[in-house]
Amino acid sequence: xxxxxxxxxxxxxxxxxxxxxxxxxxxxxxxxxxxxxxxxxxxxxxxxxxxxxxxxxxxxxxxxxxxxxxxxxxxxxxxxxxxxxxxxxxxxxxxxxxxxxxxxxxxxxxxxxxxxxxxxxxxxxxxxxxxxxxxxxxxxxxxxxxxxxxxxxxxxxxxxxxxxxxxxxxxxxxxxxxxxxxxxxxxxxxxxxxxxxxxxxxxxxxxxxx
Amino acid sequence: xxxxxxxxxxxxxxxxxxxxxxxxxxxxxxxxxxxxxxxxxxxxxxxxxxxxxxxxxxxxxxxxxxxxxxxxxxxxxxxxxxxxxxxxxxxxxxxxxxxxxxxxxxxxxxxxxxxxxxxxxxxxxxxxxxxxxxxxxxxxxxxxxxxxxxxxxxxxxxxxxxxxxxxxxxxxxxxxxxxxxxxxxxxxxxxxxxxxxxxxxxxxxxxxxx
DNA sequence: AATGAAATAGACTGATCGGTCTACTTTTGA
DNA sequence: TCAAAAGTAGACCGATCAGTCTATTTCATT
Numbered sequence: 001x002x003x004x005x006x007x008x009x010x011x012x013x014x015x016x017x018x019x020x021x022x023x024x025x026x027x028x029x030x031x032x033x034x035x036x037x038x039x040x041x042x043x044x045x046x047x048x049x050x051x052x053x054x055x056x057x058x059x060x061x062x063x064x065x066x067x068x069x070x071x072x073x074x075x076x077x078x079x080x081x082x083x084x085x086x087x088x089x090x091x092x093x094x095x096x097x098x099x100x101x102x103x104x105x106x107x108x109x110x111x112x113x114x115x116x117x118x119x120x121x122x123x124x125x126x127x128x129x130x131x132x133x134x135x136x137x138x139x140x141x142x143x144x145x146x147x148x149x150x151x152x153x154x155x156x157x158x159x160x161x162x163x164x165x166x167x168x169x170x171x172x173x174x175x176x177x178x179x180x181x182x183x184x185x186x187x188x189x190x191x192x193x194x195x196x197x198x199x200x201x202x203x204x205x206x207x208x209x210x
Numbered sequence: 211x212x213x214x215x216x217x218x219x220x221x222x223x224x225x226x227x228x229x230x231x232x233x234x235x236x237x238x239x240x241x242x243x244x245x246x247x248x249x250x251x252x253x254x255x256x257x258x259x260x261x262x263x264x265x266x267x268x269x270x271x272x273x274x275x276x277x278x279x280x281x282x283x284x285x286x287x288x289x290x291x292x293x294x295x296x297x298x299x300x301x302x303x304x305x306x307x308x309x310x311x312x313x314x315x316x317x318x319x320x321x322x323x324x325x326x327x328x329x330x331x332x333x334x335x336x337x338x339x340x341x342x343x344x345x346x347x348x349x350x351x352x353x354x355x356x357x358x359x360x361x362x363x364x365x366x367x368x369x370x371x372x373x374x375x376x377x378x379x380x381x382x383x384x385x386x387x388x389x390x391x392x393x394x395x396x397x398x399x400x401x402x403x404x405x406x407x408x409x410x411x412x413x414x415x416x417x418x419x420x
Numbered sequence: 421a422a423t424g425a426a427a428t429a430g431a432c433t434g435a436t437c438g439g440t441c442t443a444c445t446t447t448t449g450a
Numbered sequence: 451t452c453a454a455a456a457g458t459a460g461a462c463c464g465a466t467c468a469g470t471c472t473a474t475t476t477c478a479t480t
Contacts, residue, residue, distance in 0.1 A: 009457070025323035027237035031438060041458040043441085052438065103326045111378055113235035113323035116313045122378075129378060154391040157384060161371025168321055168332075168339060174367060181364045181395055188394035219427070241468060251428040253471085262468065421480100428475065437466075446457070 071135035082143035094175035104167035292353035304385035314377035
């Protein structure tokens with residue numbers, strides 16, 4: 001509990017774990033590999049975090065903090081319209097995707113590779129997701145959109161699509177495509193009221209066979 | 211190599227593996243658990259598939275076939291406009307998400323939990339993704355859109371966003387949100403020519419610190 | 421009824437995993 | 451200066467994993 005070292009052992013572990021969990025998967029990443037990459041002794045990991053699970057939780061925290069910095073520190077300081085603030089989010093995504101150590105969102109990846117039935121991973125990831133979506137909704141409300149909840153859900157879905165597309169294609173251009181799609185959604189929200197009706201499922205009968 | 215049993219051992223293994231790989235993750239799913247769920251003996255799995263890796267490849271095939279059935283068998287038979295055919299895709303997604311054993315897309319989940327640096331999982335998943343996107347592009351071209359490539363990318367991104375949102379939230383409503391977003395994107399593609407310019411990254415300087 | 425292929429149960433192997441523990445070295449602060 | 455705190459190296463443990471193998475049973479076809 002010293003003041004704060006330049007690169008503390010805790011931080012070295014956190015950075016290595018974050019990178020490896022995303023790049024190689026969580027289950028596929030052994031403790032030993034994290035220690036090698038962090039240049040830290042085995043005992044230190046367990047002295048600081050106690051378990052691999054706790055280390056993952058700490059990685060969750062740092063990933064969530066990235067989003068919170070975006071919404072709470074960076075975007076509010078932009079001298080532009082609320083609409084442009086929303087779009088600026090996609091430029092942040094593009095920077096993120098372009099990093100050489102971007103390998104997807106640790107929340108999404110963690111949910112993807114863990115038990116889906118009411119497990120702690122889904123609970124934690126879901127809670128952080130709610131907090132992030134709430135901040136997105138605030139941004140949308142500021143823009144004075146007609147149906148802020150619907151718009152928030154559309155934008156959230158586009159953001160998640162961008163993250164996964166960028167992970168799968170390993171191309172930061174996904175953020176650009178997402179930004180254009182977001183512009184489309186925003187434009188339509190300004191013109192039409194809400195059109196949450198007359199969707200009329202067109203006889204979608206399942207096509208099932210082996 | 212008999213004709214085709216009602217529920218062959220091969221099929222029982224495939225169904226159990228598909229479900230468990232998606233529900234609990236691939237690495238987290240042991241061979242033994244698959245065998246229990248399939249009600250099949252250990253030796254049979256290795257007689258038919260030889261390895262867990264081959265079993266996963268077979269699961270990839272079945273997942274890809276679902277998409278191919280949609281694009282090649284179901285959608286072409288719909289008596290409606292190309293635009294409505296595109297939107298009908300989202301109704302198929304909603305049916306998929308609503309299934310009690312939907313736990314995400316096995317391709318996305320597999321990429322998420324495996325090594326990202328040029329591994330076989332990414333290659334196979336990427337190849338299938340290209341085939342699926344190609345079929346989506348054909349649908350888009352039929353609709354006579356101005357910029358079919360851009361529209362295809364936007365729709366593909368929205369589809370992936372829907373899949374991930376549905377997995378994380380465990381709510382099939384994601385397909386409905388995605389459909390509405392797709393309608394917005396389609397509407398904007400009809401009105402404006404292509405607007406693939408004047409994006410002007412608005413001073414997005416990274417906000418980086420620990 | 422006989423035969424051969426297919427499926428079964430389950431013991432077994434070697435490797436790897438997360439986590440513990442001990443002995444030793446380095447750092448740090450009064 | 452020196453003692454406590456923090457970090458290191460690495461052996462070690464029990465559990466679990468993918469995969470192998472054997473002995474037995476089921477079952478379809480002749």
